[in-house]
Amino acid sequence: MADPNLFDFYNNNPVGVVDQNIWDDKIPEVVMNFQAGPTIYTPLVKWVNRSQVTGAPISEWTELLEGDVDNDEIAITAQYIPEPAGVDSRSRKLSAKRYGDKVQLSESSNIYQMWKMSGGRDWRSLLKGILGNNVRRKIEVLSRNAYLGGPKTFWTYGGSAVDFSGLNSSSKFGLGIVNAWNLRLGNLGEPIIPGTAASAKLVIVPPGVIYDFQESLAGAATNEGQMWRDAALYQGKLNYEIGTYKNIRFVEVPNDTYGQNSAILYNCGPILEQAEISAPIARGAGAPNPEAVAVDDVWYIGQKAVAHYIQLANTTDMSNFEVNDMVTIHTLRTSDYGIANGVDPLSGKTITRRVVLIDAGNFRLSFDRPVMYPYTTEVDDYNPGVYGYVTKGTHVAFNLVLGSAGGIMGNLNRPLKFYEPKPVDDFESVYRYVWDIVAGYNIWEPSLFECHFTAVSVPKPGGIHLPPAAVVSS
Secondary structure (H helix, E strand, O other), X not given: OOOOOHHHHOOOOOOOOOOOOOOOOOOHHHHHHHHHOXXXXXXXXXXXXXXXXXXXXXXXXXXXXXXXXXXXXXXXXXXXXXXXXXXXXXXXXXXXXXXXXXXXXXXXXXXXXXXXXXXXXXXXXXXXXXXXXXXXXXXXXXXXXXXXXXXXXXXXXOOOOOOHHHOOOOOOOXXXXXXXXXXXXXXXXXXXXXXXXXXXXXXXXXXXXXXXXXXXXXXXXXXXXOOOEEHHHOOOOOOOEEEEEOOEEEEEOOOOOOOOOOOEEOOOOOEXXXXXXXXXXXXXXXXXXXXXXXXXXXXXXXXXXXXXXXXXXXXXXXXXXXXXXXXXXXXXXXXXXXXXXXXXXXXXXXXXXXXEEEEHHHOEEEEOOOEOOOEOOOOOOOOOXXXXXXXXXXXXXXXEEEOOOOOEEEEEEEEEEEEOOOOOXXXXXXXXXXXXXXXXXXXXXXXXXXXXXXXXXXXXXXXXXXOOOOOOOO
């Protein structure tokens, strides 16, 4: 049997579950993006298309509950059994929501002109490729977020923390939790990835957890440290697998091109500084002027005719920001994770950027990339003039432990569909490519997985962001 491979199961997604004969407007860019692009969380979801068959947005699954067994004796002369065995039922519901996106480009735009001048020819295929990446990335984020939607009573934390507020330098990843995983998740059935080589439990972690884990191994007792086995030393390793420890296989989520990692909830822990955004952010703003600054001495980023910063309120303590900080821009705040007015990691308007320039006197920050979504709507009815927030806080590692397959069930109501609307302007020069899907992510069996949260070390150019000591959230 071939070595197990996470990419072998990329069809465990709402694209692959649909028979190709009924998949509307299939385009090769999406297929290739699911085959070649890094998808870690997407293959973990089991997909069904029951609601597509029934036509209902919500499907209900019912199963019988057998009664308890009464092992008391009955009288030899009894003619009746006084109480029959109980029978009841329980049900689970699969819901579905609509998701979609589009890409758009005009022949007269600077981006189009620069692409043509650089020797590009098939720029419409370029847009389709961007759309294919968009499908893969959005489904990957939704698959990750599905696990974060599970009951918090099953969540665990590093050190002595009981929610995100207790995550700090003393609550990084430690060895003790591994034994607990073996106890809680060790008696389950179907392996997460088929094959005898993949029968062990799986934990999906960011690189910083591996760094913290190896640091803790260095200080462990000799017999404990020797239990770690590097994946290079055995056959049948998974993509991105780096080793195994006490029957737990460690898979490391790769960073993206910009050094960000989907297994990290950036700035979702205790807050060091949260600044109000006091002016609208137009699409494409926020990166340094490409005529004056080369980011990392290499990149001339974005367009000229935009604001090359985001404007913060003049009450901001700018001394709390440093170059190369990974900060989060967001419109929603939540206290659901133990942090008052904390970052909501599930919001689609929550993004992370690396600080590359600080204009403390004018309360401005510039980033390694433009802000690609417009933040132009006020977010606080009681505090006008606020268009979002920039938060710097403790980064939280999302360590997803899987004891068995089937924790999340995906419900496909209507297959992925692509649209290529005709240009609507007078000169037929504005081209759009659009997709949508009606599908849902549902907690199916919460006892099959565990969400374990720790403070985490995060790389930066030339160094490491270490988790801070305990801070008081503002």
